[in-house]
Every structure is written in structure tokens, then in C-alpha cells.
Amino acid sequence: MELFTPEFGLVFWMFVVFIILFAILAKYAWPYIIRSLDERAELIDKGVEYAQEAKAQLDNAQADAKALLVEAQKQQMEILHEAAQMKNHIIEEARQAASVEAKKVMDAAAVSIEQARKESELQFRREVSEFALQIAEKMMRKQLSDDKTQVEMIDKLLNEIENKN
Amino acid sequence: MAFAFPLSAAEKAGGEENTFNPKETIFEHLLDGYGWELPFSHEHRIPLPVIVRDYKGDWNVFMSHRLDHGQAYNGFYIAQEGPNKGKVEGVDDAGNRYRPLDLSITKNVLALIIAALVCAWCVFSVAHWYKKRRFKAPKKGVGAIEFLIEFVYTGVIKSTLGDKAPRFAPYLLTIFFFILLMNLLGLIVIFPGGANLTGNIAVTMVLALCTFIIVNVRGTKEYWKEIFWPDVPLWLKFPLPIMPLIEVFGIFTKPAALMVRLFANMMGGHMIILSLISLIFIFSALGAVVVGFTTVISVLFSLFMLMIDTLVSFIQAYVFTMLSTLFIALAQVEGHHEGKVEKVEK
Numbered sequence: 001m002e003l004f005t006p007e008f009g010l011v012f013w014m015f016v017v018f019i020i021l022f023a024i025l026a027k028y029a030w031p032y033i034i035r036s037l038d039e040r041a042e043l044i045d046k047g048v049e050y051a052q053e054a055k056a057q058l059d060n061a062q063a064d065a066k067a068l069l070v071e072a073q074k075q076q077m078e079i080l081h082e083a084a085q086m087k088n089h090i091i092e093e094a095r096q097a098a099s100v101e102a103k104k105v106m107d108a109a110a111v112s113i114e115q116a117r118k119e120s121e122l123q124f125r126r127e128v129s130e131f132a133l134q135i136a137e138k139m140m141r142k143q144l145s146d147d148k149t150q151v152e153m154i155d156k157l158l159n160e161i162e163n164k165n
Numbered sequence: 166m167a168f169a170f171p172l173s174a175a176e177k178a179g180g181e182e183n184t185f186n187p188k189e190t191i192f193e194h195l196l197d198g199y200g201w202e203l204p205f206s207h208e209h210r211i212p213l214p215v216i217v218r219d220y221k222g223d224w225n226v227f228m229s230h231r232l233d234h235g236q237a238y239n240g241f242y243i244a245q246e247g248p249n250k251g252k253v254e255g256v257d258d259a260g261n262r263y264r265p266l267d268l269s270i271t272k273n274v275l276a277l278i279i280a281a282l283v284c285a286w287c288v289f290s291v292a293h294w295y296k297k298r299r300f301k302a303p304k305k306g307v308g309a310i311e312f313l314i315e316f317v318y319t320g321v322i323k324s325t326l327g328d329k330a331p332r333f334a335p336y337l338l339t340i341f342f343f344i345l346l347m348n349l350l351g352l353i354v355i356f357p358g359g360a361n362l363t364g365n366i367a368v369t370m371v372l373a374l375c376t377f378i379i380v381n382v383r384g385t386k387e388y389w390k391e392i393f394w395p396d397v398p399l400w401l402k403f404p405l406p407i408m409p410l411i412e413v414f415g416i417f418t419k420p421a422a423l424m425v426r427l428f429a430n431m432m433g434g435h436m437i438i439l440s441l442i443s444l445i446f447i448f449s450a451l452g453a454v455v456v457g458f459t460t461v462i463s464v465l466f467s468l469f470m471l472m473i474d475t476l477v478s479f480i481q482a483y484v485f486t487m488l489s490t491l492f493i494a495l496a497q498v499e500g501h502h503e504g505k506v507e508k509v510e511k
Contacts, residue, residue: 002196002250003432006367009267010197013274014371021281021343026335029285029292033314034334036295043300 187443195361197273199229204355218266220257276360280347317341325490333493341486348478364432373424376489384496419492430481434474441467
């Protein structure tokens with residue numbers, strides 16, 4: 001029956017047409033379409049994921065900001081505290097340094113005063129002994145010779161006077 | 166002498182002109198032809214090129230209108246009876262009738278080319294859209310085609326073939342759209358459509374042959390091992406190769422089933438509609454009332470059948486693609502596990 005016997009001409013043309021159609025579509029259309037479909041599906045998936053992430057981030061943002069503010073305040077307090085401590089420390093150090101310096105100056109002054117006093121005392125004593133000698137000489141020139149015992153006695157007397165002072 | 170036969174055949178056909186022969190009419194519409202009927206005219210046909218090679222090896226190319234009404238041209242005529250009825254025949258020097266090598270652009274071949282062009286246009290419209298508007302969702306017609314691509318690609322090809330989908334997708338998508346468009350164009354009654362393409366066994370044979378080639382050429386080692394040395398008790402395959410024989414038989418039954426399924430479904434659909442319309446002319450002898458009644462019923466029924474055929478067009482294209490995908494997937498087995506699925510499927 002002719003309905004069930006394939007005609008060679010039609011088989012030939014069908015083969016040619018189908019192969020050409022397949023070759024053209026497989027080269028220029030399908031790979032591009034399939035790639036685009038896959039890419040678009042991926043893009044949509046990524047978009048949804050991104051949106052979800054963005055929403056979650058937005059929700060967290062306020063909490064983050066609050067935490068940041070608290071942290072900043074804490075840091076500020078710390079810095080102020082440190083500054084105050086440093087100020088006290090510096091003042092304390094300066095004070096100590098000043099007192100040490102002052103003490104040094106006072107000590108030096110005391111030493112020099114003591115020296116001056118001793119010197120002047122020595123001077124004074126020399127002068128007094130000279131005066132006393134002159135006086136005694138003048139007084140005793142006549143009565144006394146330049147006796148050594150006499151001088152010693154006078155010196156002893158002068159020591160006594162000095163100790164009294 | 167050579168032309169006597171066709172002329173007498175034409176006379177015979179002319180004598181029967183007034184009596185309606187439903188079988189002839191139906192088969193004329195189901196089968197291929199050298200011209201394409203214009204609507205509302207049985208006499209005027211669009212002439213198509215006839216390309217035949219005679220017994221001497223020379224090619225003859227002429228338009229089909231030269232063969233209309235039993236005319237002969239260059240020694241070729243359309244046989245009115247015999248094994249080559251309706252086909253171009255020639256007469257050789259010895260006076261014997263013979264069938265030349267016939268590569269004519271017949272009605273079916275032209276319809277094939279039209280279907281291929283429409284198919285290419287449809288697919289390239291989607292590709293063009295992507296090229297132009299990248300990730301924007303396609304609208305209207307392009308959107309519908311893209312929906313079909315997505316439906317077949319993700320629903321059938323990707324879910325069955327997995328990682329191997331991109332390798333076979335071009336072939337499977339091409340047969341889906343080509344079959345779908347041939348089916349749908351066949352349902353349009355006038356010129357660009359109306360050819361019973363997928364209801365022609367030559368067309369479905371080529372399609373099934375392509376699937377057969379792809380399945381067996383791209384089949385894995387495991388697939389061939391499963392055929393010639395399947396995982397069954399030894400006595401089933403040695404010394405008598407019972408299972409291998411069944412498996413080898415299966416290689417050929419699978420594409421044969423594809424071929425016959427599409428052919429029978431589409432041919433059947435066309436035949437039912439033609440029969441329903443023929444009823445009107447068969448009952449025409451019984452008077453106006455009967456004809457009027459039959460016309461209404463027939464038109465309603467054929468409308469219903471056309472709607473079903475539209476659905477069938479889609480279903481058959483889908484089934485052909487789905488089964489081709491399945492056969493390809495079964496030939497892509499890697500481990501032992503899938504080899505068992507193959508047997509269950511049969």
C-alpha cells in the first residue's frame with residue numbers, strides 16, 4: 001500500500017532539509033538560546049539571593065549603628081580618662097622636679113651661708129685676738145714683756161669668752 | 166503507443182467525474198502530489214518542479230503543470246494505475262514502463278521547506294531577542310516560543326539527561342519544533358499548509374532514523390555491553406544468546422515505534438477529518454434535508470477533531486522528543502544501576 005511505502009524522493013529531501021535546518025540551528029541558535037536561558041536563570045537566582053541579603057543587612061544596619069555609637073562613646077570616655085591621668089601625672093612630675101631643684105638651691109645657699117658665717121667668725125676672731133693683743137700689749141707693754149706664757153693665758157681667756165658667746 | 170495508456174486512463178477518470186469516490190479523494194489528500202491545489206479549485210494547481218532521471222541517466226527538470234490531466238512530457242506521465250499510481254512514470258526504448266529516479270519538489274517537499282523556514286524563523290526570533298535585549302523577558306510570540314523551549318529544555322531534556330543536556334539539546338529541540346510546525350502547518354487547509362507531512366511515513370522514518378543514529382553512535386561502552394552481555398543468568402546468554410537477541414531487536418524496535426506512532430497519529434487525524442467532510446458528499450444523493458443535517462453535524466465534528474488534532478500535534482511532537490531524549494539517556498549509561506532501568510523500560 002502506497003501509504004506505508006516511503007517514497008525515495010521525499011526521504012532524500014527530508015534528510016537534506018532536516019540536516020540543513022539542524023546544522024544551522026545547532027550552530028547559530030540553540031547554543032546561544034540555551035546559554036542565555038541558563039544565564040538568565042542564574043541571574044534571577046542571584047538577584048533573589050542578593051535581595052534577601054540586602055534586606056537582612058538593612059535589618060542589621062540599625063543594630064550595627066547603635067553598637068557603633070556605644071563603642072565610640074566608650075572610646076571617648078577612655079580617651080578623656082587617659083588624658084586626665086596624663087595631666088595629673090605631668091603636673092605631679094613637674095612639682096617633684098621643682099621641689100628637688102628648690103631643695104638643691106636651698107641646700108647650696110645654706111652651705112654658702114654657713115661658710116660665710118664660719119669665715120666671718122674666723123676673721124672676727126682673728127681681728128678680736130689682734131685687737132686684744134694690741135690692747136694687752138698696749139696695756140702691758142710697760143708691765144710685761146713679750147712673755148709666751150702671758151700670750152697663752154690671754155688666748156685661753158679669749159677661748160673662754162668665745163665659748164661663753 | 167507510449168502515450169495511449171495515459172490518455173485512455175484520463176478518459177476513464179473523466180467518465181467517473183460525477184460520482185464521488187470518497188476513498189480516492191481521501192487518499193489524494195493524504196498522499197503526496199506533484200502540484201499544490203489552490204483553494205476552491207480542483208482544476209488549478211500551483212505548478213512545482215519535477216526533477217526526474219530517466220533510464221539513460223539524464224536529468225529532466227520541468228514544471229508539473231505539463232503533466233496535468235494525463236498529459237505526457239518528454240516521455241514522462243503520471244501513472245493512473247498500477248504499482249506506481251499517482252507517480253511519474255516513463256517508458257524506455259523497449260516499451261516497458263519504469264519508475265525513474267524521482268527527486269521532484271513535490272507538495273510535501275515544498276511544505277517541508279516551508280516548515281523548516283518557519284521553524285528557523287521562530288527559533289532565530291528568540292535568539293535575536295536575547296542578542297538585542299539580553300535578560301528582558303520576551304513578549305508575545307517570542308515569549309510563547311521561549312516558553313516552549315523552556316518547557317522542553319528544562320522539563321524534558323535537562324531533567325532526563327542532566328549534565329549531558331547541552332550536548333543533545335540542539336538536536337532534541339530541533340526535532341521538537343520541526344515536528345510541531347509540520348503538524349500544525351498540516352492542519353491549515355489552504356496553500357502554505359495542508360500537506361500531510363508527519364502523516365507521511367517517509368518523513369517520520371527520517372526523523373526516527375536520525376534518533377536511531379544519534380542513540381547508537383553516541384552510546385557509551387556500558388550501553389553496548391548491556392546489549393551483548395547483559396547482567397542476567399548465564400544460561401540466558403550462553404550458549405543460546407536469548408537476551409542479546411532481544412536487546413538487539415530492541416535497538417530497532419525503539420525507533421520503529423517512534424516512526425509508526427507519529428505517522429499513525431497524524432495520518433489518522435487527517436483521515437478522520439477528511440472522512441467526516443466526505444460524509445456530506447456521500448449523503449448528497451439523499452436530498453437537501455439530509456445534506457443540510459449532515460453538513461452541520463460533519464462540520465461540528467470536524468471542528469472538534471481539528472481542535473483535538475491541534476492538541477495531538479503538540480502531544481506527538483512532545484512525545485517524540487521525550488522518547489528520543491529517553492532513548493539517548495538510556496544509551497548514556499555509566500554504571501550498572503541504570504542498566505537495569507533499561508530493561509524495565511522495555
